[in-house]
Amino acid sequence: xxxxxIDARGxxxxxEDGHIQALTGMDFAVQQGEFVAVVGPSGCGKSTLxxxxxALDQPDEGEIHVGGHDLRRRKDLNHFRAQHVGMIFQLHxxxxxxxxxxxxxxxxxxxGLSPGERRxxxxxxxxxxxxxxxxxxxxxxxxxxxxxxVAIARALANEPAVLLADEPTGSLDSEAGRLxxxxxxxxxxxxxxxxxxxxxxxxxxxxADRVVRMLDGRLAPAEEPATATA
Amino acid sequence: MRPPRGPxxxxxxxxxxxxxxxxxxxxxxxxxxxxxxxAAGMTIVVALGAITEGLRxxxxxxxxxxxxxxxxxxxxxxxxxxxxxxxxxxxxxxARPDVERATGALIEVAELGDNPFFLVFGYDPQSxxxxxxxxxxxxVPDPEAAQEALLGARAAADLGLTVGDTLTVDGEAxxxxxxxxxxxxxxxxxxxxPLSTLxxxxxxxxxxxxxxxxxxxxEDPDEIAEAIERDxxxxxxxxxxxxxxxVDQGFEILDAANLAISLLAVGIGAIGVMNTMIMSVxxxxxxxxxxxxxxxxxxxxxxxxxxxxxLLCLIAAxxxxxxxxxxxxxxxxxxxxxxxxxPAYPPDIFLRAVVVGVVVGLLGAAYPAARAVRLSPMExxxxx
Numbered sequence: 001x002x003x004x005x006i007d008a009r010g011x012x013x014x015x016e017d018g019h020i021q022a023l024t025g026m027d028f029a030v031q032q033g034e035f036v037a038v039v040g041p042s043g044c045g046k047s048t049l050x051x052x053x054x055a056l057d058q059p060d061e062g063e064i065h066v067g068g069h070d071l072r073r074r075k076d077l078n079h080f081r082a083q084h085v086g087m088i089f090q091l092h093x094x095x096x097x098x099x100x101x102x103x104x105x106x107x108x109x110x111x112g113l114s115p116g117e118r119r120x121x122x123x124x125x126x127x128x129x130x131x132x133x134x135x136x137x138x139x140x141x142x143x144x145x146x147x148x149x150v151a152i153a154r155a156l157a158n159e160p161a162v163l164l165a166d167e168p169t170g171s172l173d174s175e176a177g178r179l180x181x182x183x184x185x186x187x188x189x190x191x192x193x194x195x196x197x198x199x200x201x202x203x204x205x206x207x208a209d210r211v212v213r214m215l216d217g218r219l220a221p222a223e224e225p226a227t228a229t230a
Numbered sequence: 231m232r233p234p235r236g237p238x239x240x241x242x243x244x245x246x247x248x249x250x251x252x253x254x255x256x257x258x259x260x261x262x263x264x265x266x267x268x269a270a271g272m273t274i275v276v277a278l279g280a281i282t283e284g285l286r287x288x289x290x291x292x293x294x295x296x297x298x299x300x301x302x303x304x305x306x307x308x309x310x311x312x313x314x315x316x317x318x319x320x321x322x323x324x325a326r327p328d329v330e331r332a333t334g335a336l337i338e339v340a341e342l343g344d345n346p347f348f349l350v351f352g353y354d355p356q357s358x359x360x361x362x363x364x365x366x367x368x369x370v371p372d373p374e375a376a377q378e379a380l381l382g383a384r385a386a387a388d389l390g391l392t393v394g395d396t397l398t399v400d401g402e403a404x405x406x407x408x409x410x411x412x413x414x415x416x417x418x419x420x421x422x423x424p425l426s427t428l429x430x431x432x433x434x435x436x437x438x439x440x441x442x443x444x445x446x447x448x449e450d451p452d453e454i455a456e457a458i459e460r461d462x463x464x465x466x467x468x469x470x471x472x473x474x475x476x477v478d479q480g481f482e483i484l485d486a487a488n489l490a491i492s493l494l495a496v497g498i499g500a501i502g503v504m505n506t507m508i509m510s511v512x513x514x515x516x517x518x519x520x521x522x523x524x525x526x527x528x529x530x531x532x533x534x535x536x537x538x539x540x541l542l543c544l545i546a547a548x549x550x551x552x553x554x555x556x557x558x559x560x561x562x563x564x565x566x567x568x569x570x571x572x573p574a575y576p577p578d579i580f581l582r583a584v585v586v587g588v589v590v591g592l593l594g595a596a597y598p599a600a601r602a603v604r605l606s607p608m609e610x611x612x613x614x
Contacts, residue, residue, distance in 0.1 A: 056523055056607045082525020089611075093520045097252040107524040109246060154524065 004065070005162055005194035006030040006053060011062035013048055013217075022048040023059070024217035032161070035188050035195045037208035045217040046198040050164050053196065054085050067161050082110045086155025090167035092147035094139040100150045101126060101135040107157040125153035128190075129183055145176030152183060156191075163187075165197040169204055181207050246530075250537040253510070264506045265546045268590060271495025272550020272583045273557055278491060279579030280558035282484045284571050289478070290471035291414030296333070296361055298442035299451035302458060303477040305466040310440065310478045311337050317436045319462060323443060328454050330446045333357045334438035336428050340399045343389070345566040349420035350399055352428030352438075363422065368393035368408030376427045379404035382418040383411040388569060397421055402431055419569040440477075443467075492582065496589050499543070503594025507539050511598045518602050519610025528603040535602050539595030540588060547587030551580055 006029060013023040022045045030036050038046050051057045053066055055077040064071045067084045074080050081087075094103045104122035113121070126135050129149040139147050148168060155163055165184070169177030181204060188195050197208060205211045213220035254261055289310070293301045302323065304313040317334060324332035336352035355373035362370050363380060371378035379397050386392060386409050397404045404423055412418050429435050445454045455467035466476035475482050511518070518531060558573040 051608060054523065056611070076527075078522065078525050078527045080525075081523065087523050089520075093516070093523075095249075095517060095520070097256060098249065102249075106249075106521065106526075109530065110525050110527060115245065158525070 003032045003068075004029050005032040005034070005067060006196065007065040008049075008053070009063050011049075011052060011059045011064060013045075013052060013057070013059050021217050023052070023062075026062070026214075026218045028212070028219065030194055030196060032194055033188070033192045035185070035207075035209045036197070037205035037211045038196060038198045038214060039200065039202070039205045039211055040214035040220070042200075044214040046214055047166055049214070050166050050196065050198050053162075054087050054164050055080050056087075079110065082107055082158055084160050084162060086152075086157070086160040086163045088148070088151050088155050088163065088165040088168045090170040092139065092144075092151040094147060094150055094154070096139050099136045099138055100131060100142065100146075100153075103139070103150055104153045104157055107154060111158055121157070122153070125156055126150070128156075128187070129153045143176065144172050145179055148172060148176070148180050149183060152180070152187070156187070159191075161192075162194045162196070165195065167199055168197065169199070169201065177201075177204065246534070247537065250534055250541060253514070253534070254538050254541055257510070257513075260506060260509070261542065264502050264542060265549060267502045268495070268499040268543055268546035268587070269549040269553060271491070271499055272547050272586060273553040275488065275492050275495055275586060276551050276554020276579055276583050277557040277561075277573075278484070278488050279582060280554065280573035280575055281561060281571065282481065282488060283574040283576055283579060284558075285484070286471045286474070286481065287574050288415045288570060288572070289474050289481075292416045293468050293471065293474070295412065295414050295417060296363075296442055297444060298331075298333070299445050299469070300443050300455050301468045301477075302332075302441040302443055302462075302465050303439065303468065305464055305476060307477045308479050310474075311339055313439045313477055314434070314437050315439065315441060315465065317438055319465065320438060320441050323441060323458060323462075326454075326458075328446050328449045328457070329443055331361070331442075331444040333361065333442045334425065335440050335442065336425055336432070336434065336437070337439040338399075338428055338432045342399060345388070345569055347566050347570060348385070348399070349416055349570065350428060351417060351420055351422045352425040353422055354425045358422065363408075363410035363412060366409045366411050368406070371407055371422075371424065375405075376424055377402070377404050378407045378424070380408045380410050380422040381406050382420050382422075383409060384415070384418045384569065385420055388419070388565060399423070400431055402427070415570055415572060492586055495586055496593070499546070499586070499590035500593035503539055503542060503590055504597055506542065507535060507595055507598035508601070510538065511535060511602045515605065515610050518605055519607050519612075522605070522607035523611060532599045532603050535599035536592065536595040539598070540591035543587040543591035543594070544584070546590075547583045550587075551583050554579075554583070 008026060008028040011023050011026040014021050026049060028049065038049065040046050052059050052064060055071050069080060069084060095106065101122045104125050105118045108118045123135060126132065129152050131146060131149055134142060134146060142150065169180050172180060184195060185207065187193055199205050303310060304315055307313040320332055320334035323329055333353065338350045340348045340350050342348035355371050358370050359373060366383060371380060381391055381397060391397060391406055393406055393409060395406045397406050445451045451469065455469055458465065459467055468474055468476060521531060555575065562568040
């Protein structure tokens with residue numbers, strides 16, 4: 001049996017002094033190399049879960065292990081993010097002043113790589129996401145799908161084991177969205193990536209190995225851990 | 231095939247500094263206006279520094295005029311030309327065994343044509359025979375002649391006079407009998423007339439302005455200067471320009487003005503930079519969230535903002551230095567100033583501008599950078 005890439009137990013998270021309960025004792029596990037889609041109505045806590053897994057925020061209670069790292073014990077969460085998870089957002093969130101290849105290098109600054117190594121790795125990633133020949137284009141010169149592919153390349157910059165995607169096709173037309181999902185599937189196979197993808201779109205969710213439904217800050221009854229991690 | 235690079239496209243490897251540079255020039259008009267605002271302050275700092283330094287050098291040249299070891303003048307005079315030294319003191323100092331030569335000089339500022347600051351030096355004519363000025367034309371004045379004058383090379387050129395012409399100062403006519411050329415700009419831009427004549431003209435009988443002192447061979451000028459200050463408490467000795475403030479508070483005033491302008495430049499500049507950087511950080515809140523999300527540490531965010539601010543100010547400093555040099559040269563277009571001043575550009579006035587730039591940059595970056603670092607990635611990512 002493969003290792004768990006993500007293991008979250010009893011995770012609670014509230015906002016506005018407890019008035020908004022985003023996660024209410026969430027248990028969530030993902031196997032290494034698994035592609036999991038997280039679905040559920042708006043406000044059910046999907047994005048909050050993703051942000052906690054990415055160490056962008058801290059849970060009020062509970063424990064989260066990603067890639068074997070206990071996030072409660074990590075002091076250097078920035079370093080953790082740079083090293084172990086890649087984030088993809090609904091909006092590409094690329095730096096508009098930088099070209100595609102430069103954007104891909106942004107996460108590598110913290111890794112102490114030589115300029116040559118950064119360039120080599122960024123060009124290889126852009127080739128991997130099918131953007132050969134578009135390296136020197138800035139985001140405004142790229143289509144929505146191309147921008148999202150640059151964002152995927154950026155997320156893979158430091159070769160993370162886990163890719164977290166928050167509505168990655170939400171702002172794309174269906175064809176561009178399909179291409180992005182094809183790409184994610186291919187990258188998952190080639191790199192044995194673990195992917196957690198948050199989406200509203202059932203068609204997108206259907207591309208995953210497993211679909212997890214959330215409701216009111218926790219897994220929906222049908223997705224309780226016994227079945228969810230089977 | 232890869233498209234050609236645009237004018238702002240750097241090589242495929244982006245450096246941290248290139249990122250900083252491009253961030254700064256996203257809002258070019260705002261950046262340029264901020265740079266101009268800071269550069270204006272720097273221009274004044276540099277121009278005033280160059281002019282002050284030029285005046286110092288001119289004064290220093292006068293201190294050592296004629297190969298003298300030091301100058302003696304009235305302690306605490308507000309300006310060298312206001313110094314009053316009894317003529318008796320010249321003789322007493324000259325009579326010291328450790329002094330080889332003591333030459334009294336009376337300095338009078340006269341209005342001559344368009345120049346309100348024409349310097350007239352009164353020397354004992356015999357001293358001009360004993361220690362002649364380097365003449366380029368004519369002869370040394372006759373010790374018995376009361377209305378003969380020597381004219382400095384620069385003054386002769388400015389006034390269009392030569393040997394045989396008449397120089398009229400405060401209604402007194404002098405025959406120009408010789409032209410001299412000396413290193414010190416004060417005397418080269420002025421005239422030398424008999425001491426007694428100038429004393430009468432300026433109603434300053436039996437006094438001189440300063441004494442040029444040359445010590446006897448083998449004597450230590452510093453020791454002799456200290457001895458003279460002990461023996462003549464009302465007098466001050468000036469061995470180099472740093473001691474000039476003993477007899478001329480003008481430099482202290484200029485230095486104080488320069489410091490005040492530097493502080494104003496720092497204060498106003500820092501506010502301008504802070505405003506620009508706050509706007510810049512505010513506009514890039516979401517981007518900063520992205521940078522945190524991809525793993526950038528707070529220290530790198532802080533450095534990014536601080537470097538942007540520093541780069542802004544260093545560009546302003548470079549521009550301010552260039553404009554300051556131009557402004558200080560432009561002052562020379564005024565003949566009465568160019569007669570006695572050549573701006574000087576020692577490295578420290580440029581260093582001062584750079585230091586002001588760095589201080590402005592750091593002060594201006596402090597709050598915006600702290601704000602950027604304090605942003606939680608989540609807050610920043612939610613920002614629209």
